[in-house]
Amino acid sequence: MIESFNNRLKRKTNPKTEFPTEQSLDTFIGVQAMDYNDRYFNRIHKGFWQVRDTLESYFD
Template identity: 40%
Template sequence: MIESFNKQIKKYSHRKEQFQNEESMERLLVSSFDTYNQKFLGRSHKGFQQAEGELEQMLSQPMEN
């Protein structure tokens, strides 16, 4: 997923002549990053949800010496 997104960003940013200035290109990139993050915000890696409760419990307990 990330490699595909990086490829897409590289494709758009290589065409620098379409941007009036560096700030306009930066706005496009920030907007793309935000959209990507919002799209995948609720997802988790396969198998991680099964272990999520156990991990939370382990991390919330005080460390033993």
């Protein structure tokens, strides 16, 4: 999941050679992270259903 986000971020930042300020870079990364979370929040990864009950019991 982390590698997927990193690849997405690299694709989005590749056309931009530089950001005018550090704050603009932080804002850009924040927006990308929020968009990624909105898209993939309900996605269940392969094999996760096998341990889902166990993980949920830890947090109940």
